[in-house]
Amino acid sequence: MQTKLEFLLDKIKVLENELVDELQKQQEEFAYEVTKRRVYFEENVIIRHKEYAKHLFKYITDAKLKHIISAPFIWMCIFPVILMDVTISLYQAVCFPIYGIPKVKRQDYIVFDRQYLNYLNLIEKINCAYCSYVNGLFGYLQEIAGRTEQFWCPIKHAKRIKNLHSRYQKFTDYGDAETYRSKLELTRHDFNDL
Secondary structure (H helix, E strand, C coil), rough: CCHHHHHHHHHHHHHHHHHHHHHCHHHHHHCCEEEEEEEEECCHHHHHHHHHHCCCHHHHCCCCHHHHHHHHHHCCHHHHHHHHHHHHHHHHHHHHHCCCCCCCCHCCCCCCHHCCCCCCCCCCCHHHHHHHHHHHHHHHHHHHHHHHHHHCCEEEECCCCHHHHHHHHHHHHCCCHHHHHHHHHHHCCCCCCC
């Protein structure tokens, strides 16, 4: 029998899928289509977008001083982020086959598509690529960590947590020793929903 918590988690999953479907409807509204991971706009939309592009010189001269000063601090994060990307990808490549955990597809999380927006100038496109990479990487890391946690310690927390990862609903309840021991091996390999 499904618990109320499992019911709510399933409901959240359904709503998340519905949200993604709704977001995809923007393709019709803004006249673009995605083919083989590339975005194509109608020609009249491209022309209209170019009218909204802010020229580089104007973009730089309009920038606030505090934004210019903070930029190196934002960009210096790229080095630990790349190291984290390499490390976690190597970890997954080596360990997931050993544990029998399905690998996380990096391309499902790290998406570069804002370069097709003609209303962005070069600096904005570079900044958008950076944000896409870092935020996508964090989602990729969370999914790898969630699958790892499902294998090694699939127990829900007693304390309230701010954000649940995608595997959390598979975990046994905190304090339920009997279920943990009796279903640990089953839970470790329960990736049928992927």
